[in-house]
Amino acid sequence: MKLIKSVWSKALVALLLFTLLCGLIYPLAVTGISQLLFHNQANGSIIEIDGKKYGSALLAQQFTGDGYLWGRIMNLDTKTCTDSNGKAMLYASPSNLSPASDRYQELVKERVEKIRAAHPEKRDTPIPEDLVTCSGSGLDPDISPAAAEYQVERIAKARNMPVQQVRDIVAKYTNGKFLKVFGEDTVNVLKVNLALDGILK
Known part of the structure; x- marks a missing residue:
């Protein structure tokens, strides 16, 4: 005992x-x-300017205006992201669609048509893959430098800005490879758009 x-x-x-x-x-x-x-990182990498919070540098936001840099396709499935009253329950969600599925092919086709229509000056120039595909999380905040460059002329025309000025802003918010070896160069979409609006210097 x-x-x-x-x-x-x-x-x-x-x-x-x-x-x-x-x-x-x-x-x-x-x-x-x-x-x-x-x-900053421990609190979500929130971009706050003059007391106003514009979002996290780690989470995508959907931009659709001609004067903005567009990011990757966001998974905003109304059936899974809203309740019965239409109220948003999720910011966005990952996609479980197979690249071989019909729905995925339709999604890519729709995005290709949208990109082509918005960039007639590009004619048959290949569209960077990340502009017409989803990321695994559906919340990727970055795109490739090639995807950003593809949009520069449209943005400059919509804002009546010199093309080089838009390129300079994109370059300023382009992140290089980790230790110059790992990963890929990326462009933060939110930071570029805030800079285009003159909010982020």
Whole structure:
């Protein structure tokens, strides 16, 4: 009996100790360090200018105007992203569509037609793949430099801006490869559009 009580008491002490350590001390320490050293990233990389929040640099926003840089297709399925009253439940959602499915092919075809219609000056220039396909999450905030360059003339014309000025803004918000080796160069769509509107300098 004493042996059983001893085992139970040690187990209880261990449970309380690890609950305190792993459930309270460690989370508070990590949160404190992240807030101190990586405050912006720890709070969602929110772009805030003059007290107004414009969104996260890590989450896509849908831009459709001719004077804006367009991002990747966002998965905004009204059947899964809204409730019975039409109220949004999800910002967007990942797509489970197979690239071989008819629906996926229709989606790509629709996007190709939209891109072609908006960029008549490009004629038969191949459309960068990321402009007509979804990302895995449906929330990719970046596009390739090629996809951004494809849109430069349309944006310049819509805003009555020099083409080079638009290119300079795109270049400013182009991120290089990690350690210049890993990944690909990317352009942040939200930052470019905020800069086009003169909000982000």
